[in-house]
Amino acid sequence: MTDFAASxxxxxxxxxxxxxxxxxxxxxxxxxxxxxxxxxxxxxxxxLIRGWNDADWMSLPGRVGNRIARLIxxxxxxxxxxxxxxxxxxxxxxxxxxxxxxxxxxxxxxGNFPTDLYMAQGLIDSLKQGHVLKTVNPxxxxxxxxxxxxxxxxxxxxxxxxxxxxxxxxxxKAHALGxxxxxxxxxxxGAVPVDLxxxxxxxxxxxxxxxxxxxxxxxxxxxxxxxxxxKVRPALSGWLGHEAPFAFTRDYTPAPGIERMRxxxxxxxxxxxxDAALDVWDDVTMADIRAKSIELCEQFIAGVERxxxxxxxxxxxxxxxxxxxxxxxxxxxxxxxxxxxxxxVIGDFRAPDVIRFGFTPLYLDEGDVEAGINILxxxxxxxxxxxxxxxxxxxxx
Amino acid sequence: MTDFAASxxxxxxxxxxxxxxxxxxxxxxxxxxxxxxxxxxxxxxxxLIRGWNDADWMSLPGRVGNRIARLIxxxxxxxxxxxxxxxxxxxxxxxxxxxxxxxxxxxxxxGNFPTDLYMAQGLIDSLKQGHVLKTVNPxxxxxxxxxxxxxxxxxxxxxxxxxxxxxxxxxxKAHALGxxxxxxxxxxxGAVPVDLxxxxxxxxxxxxxxxxxxxxxxxxxxxxxxxxxxKVRPALSGWLGHEAPFAFTRDYTPAPGIERMRxxxxxxxxxxxxDAALDVWDDVTMADIRAKSIELCEQFIAGVERxxxxxxxxxxxxxxxxxxxxxxxxxxxxxxxxxxxxxxVIGDFRAPDVIRFGFTPLYLDEGDVEAGINILxxxxxxxxxxxxxxxxxxxxx
Numbered sequence: 092m093t094d095f096a097a098s099x100x101x102x103x104x105x106x107x108x109x110x111x112x113x114x115x116x117x118x119x120x121x122x123x124x125x126x127x128x129x130x131x132x133x134x135x136x137x138x139l140i141r142g143w144n145d146a147d148w149m150s151l152p153g154r155v156g157n158r159i160a161r162l163i164x165x166x167x168x169x170x171x172x173x174x175x176x177x178x179x180x181x182x183x184x185x186x187x188x189x190x191x192x193x194x195x196x197x198x199x200x201x202g203n204f205p206t207d208l209y210m211a212q213g214l215i216d217s218l219k220q221g222h223v224l225k226t227v228n229p230x231x232x233x234x235x236x237x238x239x240x241x242x243x244x245x246x247x248x249x250x251x252x253x254x255x256x257x258x259x260x261x262x263x264k265a266h267a268l269g270x271x272x273x274x275x276x277x278x279x280x281g282a283v284p285v286d287l288x289x290x291x292x293x294x295x296x297x298x299x300x301x302x303x304x305x306x307x308x309x310x311x312x313x314x315x316x317x318x319x320x321x322k323v324r325p326a327l328s329g330w331l332g333h334e335a336p337f338a339f340t341r342d343y344t345p346a347p348g349i350e351r352m353r354x355x356x357x358x359x360x361x362x363x364x365x366d367a368a369l370d371v372w373d374d375v376t377m378a379d380i381r382a383k384s385i386e387l388c389e390q391f392i393a394g395v396e397r398x399x400x401x402x403x404x405x406x407x408x409x410x411x412x413x414x415x416x417x418x419x420x421x422x423x424x425x426x427x428x429x430x431x432x433x434x435x436v437i438g439d440f441r442a443p444d445v446i447r448f449g450f451t452p453l454y455l456d457e458g459d460v461e462a463g464i465n466i467l468x469x470x471x472x473x474x475x476x477x478x479x480x481x482x483x484x485x486x487x488x
Numbered sequence: 489m490t491d492f493a494a495s496x497x498x499x500x501x502x503x504x505x506x507x508x509x510x511x512x513x514x515x516x517x518x519x520x521x522x523x524x525x526x527x528x529x530x531x532x533x534x535x536l537i538r539g540w541n542d543a544d545w546m547s548l549p550g551r552v553g554n555r556i557a558r559l560i561x562x563x564x565x566x567x568x569x570x571x572x573x574x575x576x577x578x579x580x581x582x583x584x585x586x587x588x589x590x591x592x593x594x595x596x597x598x599g600n601f602p603t604d605l606y607m608a609q610g611l612i613d614s615l616k617q618g619h620v621l622k623t624v625n626p627x628x629x630x631x632x633x634x635x636x637x638x639x640x641x642x643x644x645x646x647x648x649x650x651x652x653x654x655x656x657x658x659x660x661k662a663h664a665l666g667x668x669x670x671x672x673x674x675x676x677x678g679a680v681p682v683d684l685x686x687x688x689x690x691x692x693x694x695x696x697x698x699x700x701x702x703x704x705x706x707x708x709x710x711x712x713x714x715x716x717x718x719k720v721r722p723a724l725s726g727w728l729g730h731e732a733p734f735a736f737t738r739d740y741t742p743a744p745g746i747e748r749m750r751x752x753x754x755x756x757x758x759x760x761x762x763d764a765a766l767d768v769w770d771d772v773t774m775a776d777i778r779a780k781s782i783e784l785c786e787q788f789i790a791g792v793e794r795x796x797x798x799x800x801x802x803x804x805x806x807x808x809x810x811x812x813x814x815x816x817x818x819x820x821x822x823x824x825x826x827x828x829x830x831x832x833v834i835g836d837f838r839a840p841d842v843i844r845f846g847f848t849p850l851y852l853d854e855g856d857v858e859a860g861i862n863i864l865x866x867x868x869x870x871x872x873x874x875x876x877x878x879x880x881x882x883x884x885x
Contacts, residue, residue: 103533112537119533127524127757135703136500136516139834140509148704175752177726178575185614201738206727206752209740213725217582218615226738251736300753306532307545307756328610329574330603339648339839341598341623343606355572355603356697358755359704360524437536442736 093379095452101371102304102454109463111438114278114416114449117304117368126367130360148359152310152331153350155362158369159303159312162377163276163295164286169317171349172365173357176277176298176311178327180210180244182352183294183313185326187242187271188214188222190293190319194241195222198270200229202249207275211244229254233261240270247285248278248414251441253406255283255414258290266291277301280312282384282415282451284377293319302415302451305365313352320348329354371453383452384415387460391417391448394464399471405445418447429481430470436463490776492849498768499701499851506860508835511675511813511846514701514765523764527757545756549707549728550747552759555766556700556709559774560673560692561683566714568746569762570754573674573695573708575724577607577641579749580691580710582723584639584668585611585619587690587716591638592619595667597626599646604672608641626651630658637667644682645675645811648838650803652680652811655687663688674698677709679781679812679848681774690716699812699848702762710749717745726751768850780849781812784857788814788845791861796868802842815844826878827867833860 103119104110110118134146143149156170163170173179184197197211208224215222227235229249236243243265248255262272273294279285281302287295295314299305315323324345330336331353334346345351389410395402402419421427421444428440438448450460470476500516501507507515531543540546553567560567570576581594594608605621612619624632626646633640640662645652659669670691676682678699684692692711696702712720721742727733728750731743742748786807792799799816818824818841825837835845847857867873 103529105534105536108536110536116532116537116539118536119528123532124525124529127528128521131516131524131703131761132500132521135513135520137502139502139505139507139515140513140836141829141834142513142704174571174575175726177728177752178571178724181724189614204727205730205733205736205738205740208738209725209727209730212740213721213723216721217586217723220616298753306528307539308754308758310755311752324610324613326610326614327575327578328606329572330601330606331574333602333606336602337839339602341602341605343602343609355574355708356695357705358707358758360758360761361705361755364528364757432538437538439537442734 093375095383095456098371098375099454099456104454107435109436109459111436111448111450111463113451114282114301115439116300116307117302118454119306120304120368120371122367122370123306123364127360127364130363151359151362151366152353152357155366155369156312156349159280159299162372163280163314164288165314166288166317169349170312170314171352172310172312172362173353174311176296177206177210179296179311179313180207180275181214182325182327183273183296184211184214184242184244186323187273187294189324190322191241191271194239196240197222197224197242197244198232198235198240199224199226199244200232201226202229202251202254203246204250204275204277207244207246229256232256233264236265236268236270238268240268242271242273244273246275246277248282250278251405251445251447252418253414253416255412258285258292262290262292278414278416284381287314292316299365303365304368304371306361306368309361309365310358315349315352320351323351325351327354331355331357375453380452384450385410387450387452387455387457388413388415388417390457390460391450391464394461395419395467398464398468401471415451416447416449418445420444421446423476425484426476426481427470430476431467433481434466434470436466490772492780492853495768495772496851496853501851504832506833506856508833508845508847508860510848511679511698512836513697513704514699515851516703517701517765517768519764519767520703520761524757524761527760548756548759548763549750549754552763552766553709553746556677556696559769560677560711561685562711563685563714565745567709567711568749569707569709569759570750571708573693574603574607576693576708576710577604577672578611579722579724580670580693581608581611581639581641583720584670584691586721587719588638588668591636593637594619594621594639594641595629595632595637596621596623596641597629598623599626599648599651600643601647601672601674604641604643626653629653630661633662633665633667635665637665639668639670641670643672643674645679647675648802648842648844649815650811650813652809655689659687659689675811675813681778684711689713696762700762701765701768703758703765706758706762707755712746712749717748720748722748724751728752728754772850777849781847782807784847784849784852784854785810785812785814787854787857788847788861791858792816792864795861795865798868812848813844813846815842817841818843820873822881823873823878824867827873828864830878831863831867833863
């Protein structure tokens with residue numbers, strides 16, 4: 092049984108803060124500071140260029156990728172780190188389209204995170220090969236699958252609602268129709284059990300600054316199904332995806348396996364911090380995380396619905412259909428979230444009217460959730476959000 | 489007059505090391521450790537998600553971009569940071585091709601860094617629009633320019649030889665023929681004076697872990713000529729290049745200006761470290777850097793040629809045609825470099841037979857250069873490189 096009191100002790104959480112936004116940016120594992128210091132002072136400072144060999148920076152994207160792989164049901168050597176999630180979406184989609192050249196439709200849902208759709212549109216516009224990006228409501232995806240679709244590209248857990256797709260069932264149906272499948276695990280990885288091998292999808296991508304607590308701007312990951320990877324010729328064919336980067340040959344030859352999905356020089360310092368953050372998972376099981384996450388979400392929903400009837404639950408009520416986050420709708424949701432933050436309860440706001448809370452058992456317990464409910468209830472019951480200072484929007488929330 | 493003793497004091501250099509590889513990875517500015525610590529502990533740790541506003545992480549790519557802009561002769565608001573140089577090459581080339589749709593030839597030279605050519609090839613292969621990548625010898629570029637060429641994509645300073653293109657003259661000639669020009673400043677930025685505004689090129693890209701000392705995996709930069717940027721629709725159209733990322737609209741609308749070249753979430757910690765590293769430049773002029781760099785290079789060439797006649801100078805003898813690095817050719821160059829490194833003189837090796845030395849006045853002086861010459865001469869005169877231990881190749885050098 093996972094000892095969540097022990098895992099909580101591995102994080103720094105500011106005094107007087109209840110952090111319900113780890114689904115946007117995970118808090119700082121205490122080990123991050125020292126790992127950054129040693130990477131900078133002992134490795135960069137002392138080894139200089141020799142760090143690529145002596146500290147094995149060069150293999151860091153693959154080594155960290157293997158640690159992520161174990162947490163998303165993927166095999167060793169099937170995941171590599173680098174770049175941002177947007178770039179990894181582009182890589183996956185470009186590769187997926189090339190695997191299904193006779194078809195022209197990219198299907199997604201309108202709950203997908205915008206950057207996935209933006210990157211798809213940018214790729215399609217550049218290719219000028221007649222592709223179209225089609226989006227439907229999340230619940231309609233399975234029903235509209237057809238043999239005209241080249242690629243199905245979905246984010247498993249909807250960033251606004253927390254609604255969760257059934258990866259295995261949708262992938263199976265898509266495959267029966269000859270569709271290549273890409274899963275964005277941004278809100279799944281580290282939040283819910285993911286079984287990439289079992290689901291058999293061709294590609295998956297995700298970020299590491301949410302539930303993996305890698306820090307602001309931590310690098311992304313990409314998974315390619317092992318039986319397929321040798322067929323993939325990366326559109327973003329950078330030198331560190333080359334089979335022999337230091338041969339400096341004129342022509343690109345992809346590296347064997349997942350290493351070909353690397354592009355440029357990896358962000359060594361951020362990767363090292365992420366590597367330290369992943370130590371937290373050594374004594375944690377995803378099944379325990381999921382069970383506890385459901386408990387916390389249920390506690391929050393029940394408490395908020397009882398005490399704040401003016402808030403409408405946006406997330407699925409059925410825990411099986413929900414990720415590790417809970418959202419409510421309220422016209423003045425922006426002001427409510429500002430009032431909450433002013434009181435130390437940090438969630439986030441998603442336009443136009445959604446307030447969103449993430450539940451992360453690694454560092455949140457029932458007492459935190461209860462305290463969060465109490466503050467939210469106080470704000471709603473006493474209309475504390477209805478103050479000008481909370482309605483003035485900042486550029487970023 | 490720049491006080492180079494003062495700038496040298498801002499860097500940590502290991503005892504008994506003469507570092508002639510800042511052209512590959514700059515050494516650690518002492519301020520990097522503390523800036524990393526405050527970014528991690530005080531910002532990420534205490535502000536959590538609020539750091540995007542409260543520490544203004546969101547504008548960091550533009551703010552640091554402006555600092556780089558001043559060092560490469562570009563105007564405020566014309567440079568933005570992010571991703572890797574490989575990704576920025578792809579962005580620039582995709583945009584450049586779209587500006588010249590009637591032409592199909594991308595011209596580069598065979599001294600360009602391989603990842604530039606690999607990324608170009610990957611883009612061309614994906615587009616399937618009949619583009620071809622053509623390379624010629626560096627000295628032949630000006631002579632083969634013609635009105636069939638869509639984009640001229642060059643690295644100003646050749647990574648192996650240090651040979652330097654005349655940016656202004658080549659750009660002028662290319663423009664007269666209707667060619668869009670991209671300069672890769674990987675080995676120029678921070679090494680030699682660059683006048684992007686004067687040269688009038690459409691695009692420039694570069695990295696920051698070399699002469700800007702941003703640390704391993706520090707982010708890249710991209711420049712787009714200000715009069716042109718509103719016409720550029722990024723192929724890599726990520727959400728942070730959107731005009732309103734937090735509106736979460738379904739369709740991509742590029743941000744005004746250079747911000748549209750942003751893609752995904754920026755690597756905040758590495759950007760902060762780079763920002764600290766750039767403080768070194770506050771009291772430095774590029775003209776002084778260049779003058780001192782030439783002095784150090786001349787000193788090195790003269791000393792090595794006098795004492796190591798078996799080494800053949802690969803770099804241009806004329807300082808005006810050379811960047812801030814010097815290379816020699818030797819059949820057993822790999823072993824020579826290993827022997828040098830074993831003695832604390834760190835340069836690097838570039839296949840098949842080039843040993844390369846970077847000269848960076850910010851932290852190198854005449855005494856360092858003299859000591860480096862003495863050790864190299866000892867190794868060559870006494871055939872110390874001719875030992876099995878130095879010939880066994882490592883994966884990375």
